[in-house]
Amino acid sequence: MATLTINLTEEQLTKVVEAYRIIQEFLASAISPNELYQAEFVAGLKESDDDIRTGSMKEVHSFNDFLS
Numbered sequence: 001m002a003t004l005t006i007n008l009t010e011e012q013l014t015k016v017v018e019a020y021r022i023i024q025e026f027l028a029s030a031i032s033p034n035e036l037y038q039a040e041f042v043a044g045l046k047e048s049d050d051d052i053r054t055g056s057m058k059e060v061h062s063f064n065d066f067l068s
Contacts, residue, residue, distance in 0.1 A: 051057040
């Protein structure tokens with residue numbers, strides 16, 4: 001398999017990440033997670049949601065949140 005290097009500006013990367021988020025939100029609204037992901041992954045998502053809900057983990061919304 002060949003390796004490819006892509007150089008993006010910060011603005012381009014921001015747009016790519018935003019496009020990914022939009023596609024992810026659309027898929028989540030249109031297709032059941034059970035159809036998109038394997039059962040093990042869905043179980044992990046549910047476990048993460050439970051951890052956030054019980055306060056075992058803190059939900060992050062930015063890289064700065066992740067660092068704190």
